[in-house]
Amino acid sequence: MSATITAPPRTALARGARHDGARARRRRVLVWIATHALAIALALMFLAPVVFIGLTALMTDEQALTSALWPQSWNWGNFAEVFEKSLLLRWAGNTLMYAALGTVFTLVSSVPVAYALARFRFRGRRLAFLVVVTTMMLPPQVVAVPIYLVWARLGLTDSLWPLILPLLLGDAFSIFLLRQFLLTIPRDYTDAARVDGCSDVKTLLRVVLPMARPAIAAVALFQFFYCWNDYYGPLLYAGVEQEKLTLSLGLATFKAFHSVQWNLTMAATLLVTAPVIIVFFLAQKVFIEGVTLTGVKG
């Protein structure tokens, strides 16, 4: 590192530099070992919860009540029992309907809004963006009472429709994310399309959408997961009948109904988590990119 070709340093200096180089190298190795050891230790701590869930999910009812960490016998039947003792599949179906319809509605409604906010120059553009961020940041509880009363009057409570239908009119977080991405597409592309006589719609469909595919994928995944994991919304609207619950609600009540059976509760927890993990592995890149997209550029 210290040796340069053009001007060989004097010997004393060179010896010192070589000495420093060795010391620096030793220090680098130590730092390397320390950081990797720390990272591995932390990684094990991050994994531990999942391991403990897995082990408990395989215990017998009796053993799960003890302080044992390792199952005496491997009761794979616990997973089947979860399906028998709960409406897990039904909950999954409800959740899937909420998440899938919610995602489609969000994309259909939010892409045009983000496009308009990112591309059109008009008075009040700043204000519009301000409103997007404000609605994104507002706790849903702030406006919950009047909205709930409206849905109750329409007779749509005890269903997930009050959560799905509003997404047809745009979702603030998705609009925000898409706008941030669309701003990075050079204006020349859309201007060129316009000069060539494309209409706004055609420009969006032919020029902008193909370029925005990663952002759209990220938004779709985020919205899907938001709906899939949503607890507050379904708690307000899904009602109390078991067959109308979503996975997040159902899982929370599951423990109550099988209060002493930690093994079944943990098996159910794993079953609910597994699809999410699988989707993550299939769409890893989109996830990481989408997350970094949400951070502001400094």
Place this chain on the structure above:
Amino acid sequence: MSAVHAAPPRWRRGEGLRALLWLSPWIAGVSIFFVYPLLSTVYFSFHRYDMYTLEFIGLDNYRYLLKDARVGTSARNTLWLVLIMVPATVLFSLVLAQLVIRLKAGVGLLRTIFYLPSLVPMTAGTITFVFLLNPGTGPVNQVLAWFGAQGPDWFGDPAWSKPSLTMLSLWGCGQLMVIFMAALLDVPKHLYEAAAIDGAGPWRQFRSVTLPMIAPVLMFALVTNVIYALQYFSQAMVASRVASGETDSAGSSFSPGYPDESLLTLPQWLFHVGFRDYTMGYACVLALLLFGTSMIFTLILLRQFRRAEEVS
């Protein structure tokens, strides 16, 4: 808009109107699901309302707010979350991001391991932590016992319930970690080299180069997490319900914020008042309180946005 010197291109004309057309569904959405309910909230807050009868009572709901001990409790709980949970989570994510970008081997695998918990469904994660921290049979206290330490009652002890949820929040910090990773990798390398030549050690480099360069992202993370703390609901609710062994899914026997109201946040109390007791009018007063607090932080956040957009 009106061009005096050079006319704008033909396709630029009438952009305001066209934008309005494109935005109209969203404008309708904001009006129906934001403006209208906000105005109604103000209206209902002056009434006694149980979904059937509406009675004007002036400022009584607001007067009650001052007497409601649970508002003080939930404010204190929220303050705890803002002052301890949020900084802990942000700091931990930053440290984790620093660590991961320094790794040479196994980066992909380790990054995935740290990121995955943030995807675990909230209910599943919370139930998992209630199980892990179960004072009698949970693995954490078992492991502590190996070292001769007596673990606390965790979710059963009002002094430990919020720290327990903070651990859950640290476990799920993966999203924030990735954001910080992106920010850290964006810092130009030559700045570090210049600092090193000037004789700056690692800590000095962090303070003089890293921190100022990632300041906008750090500020963004802090404020969004404070807003998130103000909305804190689901984890606290599920932890309370599962740890207390509550059996009624309708929640009529629900004691909010178990144990000892230590997990009672303002959204939690609002939910209870509005959707369990059906005192909608008073719930609206609580909603306005939440609105005011959130707006303050949203405005701070917007300032950050403007600064960030001016830079880019």
